[in-house]
Structure formats: structure tokens, C-alpha cells
Amino acid sequence: MHDCTSCAVAATSELIGSKWTSLLVHDLSEGPRRFTELEHSCPGISPRTLSERLHMLESSGIVVRHSYPESPPRVEYQLTDKGVALLPIIEAMRGFGRSWLIAEHDEHAHVPQRRTGTGARTRG
Numbered sequence: 671m672h673d674c675t676s677c678a679v680a681a682t683s684e685l686i687g688s689k690w691t692s693l694l695v696h697d698l699s700e701g702p703r704r705f706t707e708l709e710h711s712c713p714g715i716s717p718r719t720l721s722e723r724l725h726m727l728e729s730s731g732i733v734v735r736h737s738y739p740e741s742p743p744r745v746e747y748q749l750t751d752k753g754v755a756l757l758p759i760i761e762a763m764r765g766f767g768r769s770w771l772i773a774e775h776d777e778h779a780h781v782p783q784r785r786t787g788t789g790a791r792t793r794g
Contacts, residue, residue, distance in 0.1 A: 685730060686756065690715050690723050695753060696760050698733065702746040732756065 672680035686692045690712055697703060697711045709720055724747055727733040732753040738744040749756075 682759070685732070686759065688723070688726075690719065691727065692760055692763060694720075694723055694727065695732065695749065695756050696764075698747060698749045698753065699757050699760065702736070702748040704744065704746055708747065727753070 674681045674684045686695065693712055694708060697708055703711075705717075705720065705724075708724075709715060709717060712720070715723075724733060724735070728735055728747075730752075731750055733747050734750050736746045736748065738746070
């Protein structure tokens with residue numbers, strides 16, 4: 671059984687496995703980002719979900735929140751050293767996606783389909 675308290679893979683999966691989290695870590699790998707920048711880079715994420723994910727990442731020590739006393743107030747999020755340590759995993763996900771998911775999808779999307787006399791489809 672994989673227990674998050676004793677299995678490193680389960681613990682890491684628990685951390686980055688929730689929706690949007692790996693994408694946020696990926697976006698923050700490019701440098702500090704403001705809330706609205708992260709919101710725009712993840713179409714479909716609600717402000718509430720983004721806030722929850724950032725809070726979870728902050729409490730896990732993956733992200734640090736910087737508040738600047740300006741008018742209007744400015745808040746930026748940035749990866750900590752612990753967050754930067756996740757980047758090889760994110761890069762491996764990118765490599766897998768390009769090799770097995772995106773390329774495969776594109777390859778199948780461009781394969782012409784022919785109809786046979788029985789109405790079944792075959793690849794050409």
C-alpha cells in the first residue's frame with residue numbers, strides 16, 4: 671500500500687497531483703508572477719481555486735508570497751528552493767507529453783481515414 675507518510679512517490683504525487691498544481695509550478699519556473707498573471711496563464715481556473723492552490727503550495731514550502739507595500743498593493747509568488755527542486759519532475763512530464771501524448775495525438779490527427787464498403791474505418 672502506498673502511504674503518503676512513508677512512500678516518497680505517493681507523497682510527491684499528493685503534492686503535485688492535484689489539478690493545476692504542476693502547471694502553476696511550471697509557470698513559476700519562469701520567475702515571480704502576480705496572481706492575475708497566473709490566472710491568465712491557466713485558462714479555466716477560477717480565482718478561488720487559484721487562491722487555494724497557491725495557499726497549499728505556500729504552506730508546503732513550494733512557493734513564497736511576497737507583498738510589496740505599494741499603492742495599489744502588489745503581491746508576487748515565487749518558487750522556493752524546494753519548489754525549484756520539483757522542476758526536473760515538471761520537465762520529465764513535458765518530455766513524456768511531447769513524446770507520447772502530443773506527438774501521438776498529432777500523428778493520429780493527420781492520418782487519413784478511408785471508408786470501406788462495410789462502413790468500417792481503416793487507417794491509410
